[in-house]
Every structure is written in structure tokens, then in C-alpha cells.
Amino acid sequence: EAQVTQNPRYLITVTGKKLTVTCSQNMNHEYMSWYRQDPGLGLRQIYYSMNVEVTDKGDVPEGYKVSRKEKRNFPLILESPSPNQTSLYFCASSAGTGSQPQHFGDGTRLSIL
Amino acid sequence: DQQVKQNSPSLSVQEGRISILNCDYTNSMFDYFLWYKKYPAEGPTFLISISSIKDKNEDGRFTVFLNKSAKHLSLHIVPSQPGDSAVYFCAASEYGNKLVFGAGTILRVKS
Numbered sequence: 001e002a003q004v005t006q007n008p009r010y011l012i013t014v015t016g017k018k019l020t021v022t023c024s025q026n027m028n029h030e031y032m033s034w035y036r037q038d039p040g041l042g043l044r045q046i047y048y049s050m051n052v053e054v055t056d057k058g059d060v061p062e063g064y065k066v067s068r069k070e071k072r073n074f075p076l077i078l079e080s081p082s083p084n085q086t087s088l089y090f091c092a093s094s095a096g097t098g099s100q101p102q103h104f105g106d107g108t109r110l111s112i113l
Numbered sequence: 114d115q116q117v118k119q120n121s122p123s124l125s126v127q128e129g130r131i132s133i134l135n136c137d138y139t140n141s142m143f144d145y146f147l148w149y150k151k152y153p154a155e156g157p158t159f160l161i162s163i164s165s166i167k168d169k170n171e172d173g174r175f176t177v178f179l180n181k182s183a184k185h186l187s188l189h190i191v192p193s194q195p196g197d198s199a200v201y202f203c204a205a206s207e208y209g210n211k212l213v214f215g216a217g218t219i220l221r222v223k224s
Contacts, residue, residue: 004156033211035214040122040216041216042115042117042119042202042214042215042216042217043157043202043204043214044214045211045212048211058211090156090157092156097206097211099145099147099162099164099206101147101159101162102157102159102212103159104149104156104157104158105156106154106155106156107154107155107156
């Protein structure tokens with residue numbers, strides 16, 4: 001089954017404690033991205049990757065890091081989380097950009113206290 | 114400044130009737146538009162798309178209309194079913210670049 005898998009699904013943590021949200025896709029997609037969803041703001045792109053070892057900033061990259069060492073994995077790293085990073089996060093993959101429909105994971109709800 | 118706007122936060126429709134979800138955009142360079150549907154506790158799923166060279170695309174009960182001069186697109190669902198109750202996101206891209214999403218519209222279909 002084609003899918004994008006995110007872990008964990010839920011996490012409550014404290015300010016400053018480094019965390020990683022993993023994302024894996026089994027569709028051999030080249031393009032992967034991370035979004036955060038906040039009320040009234042829709043989905044905003046954090047980082048994206050066009051291929052292995054190729055990453056770039058999206059609209060709201062501050063406070064986040066990513067890496068793309070393998071095609072299937074695209075982890076999101078919060079080195080020093082802060083309360084304003086409390087949000088619902090989605091990882092997505094697609095065969096290309098723009099017109100190619102993106103496949104989303106089921107989301108990770110992060111609460112930073 | 115939001116380039117893609119969904120000005121109706123919510124919409125309520127009776128089962129069997131038409132649902133019309135609207136989306137406005139400001140960037141005239143957008144060349145591809147997509148609609149995604151999202152259920153609670155799940156990720157968005159692709160629903161239907163349209164290229165800027167077309168003004169209509171139809172897929173079963175779902176039709177998307179594009180009015181480039183007005184920078185407006187709409188999603189029509191006919192007939193609406195209770196299972197269509199979800200959040201609908203409009204998204205746009207410029208020449209293969211990243212997607213820009215609207216804030217979403219909550220659709221409730223009453224039986």
C-alpha cells in the first residue's frame with residue numbers, strides 16, 4: 001500500500017528539548033516536504049527536498065532543520081523547540097512539484113510547553 | 114500576505130444539494146490549481162486539479178471551475194453526501210514550484 005508514515009503521531013514535550021519527527025514514504029518519490037497547519041492559516045511549507053541531499057527552505061523554516069540522506073526518509077528536527085512551534089505537522093511526498101498531487105502522512109500533533 | 118484565500122471558514126449543505134466551495138488567488142503566475150480534502154486525524158488527500166489553460170475539469174460528482182480574469186476558482190460537489198463532510202483546501206502552484214495553500218473551508222453535509 002502506498003503511504004507516507006510519520007512518527008510520532010502525538011508528542012507533548014518541553015521548551016528546549018530536541019526532538020525529531022520521522023517521515024518515510026514507500027512510493028520512490030523524489031519530492032518531499034514538511035508543512036505545519038495552524039488555525040486560519042492553512043498549510044504552510046517548512047522545508048522541502050527535490051531529491052537526496054537536496055533541501056531548501058519553504059515559507060516558515062525558522063527553528064527547524066531537515067535532512068535527506070535516503071530517498072524514502074525526510075526527518076524534521078526541532079533543535080530547541082519553543083511554544084510557538086506547537087502545531088499540527090504533515091509530511092508529504094510526490095513524484096514531482098507543482099501539478100503532481102502530493103501524498104500526505106496522517107500528521108503529528110506537537111505540543112511544546 | 115496570503116496568495117490563496119478561502120474566505121468562507123465553513124459551509125453547511127443539505128444532503129443531495131449542491132456544495133460550492135470558493136477560492137480566490139492574487140498571484141497571476143499560478144498555473145496549476147488543486148483541491149484537497151481532509152478528514153479529522155488524517156492527512157489531506159488529493160481530490161481534483163485544473164490547469165490554468167482550462168476553465169473546467171470534472172471527475173464524477175466533483176467539478177472545478179477556473180475564472181482566470183477574476184482570479185477565482187470553485188469546487189462544485191453534486192449531489193452532496195454526508196461522507197463529503199470534511200475540510201477542503203484549495204492550493205496553487207507557479208510553474209512547478211511549491212504549493213501555496215488556502216486556510217481551508219469546513220463543509221458539513223446534513224442528512
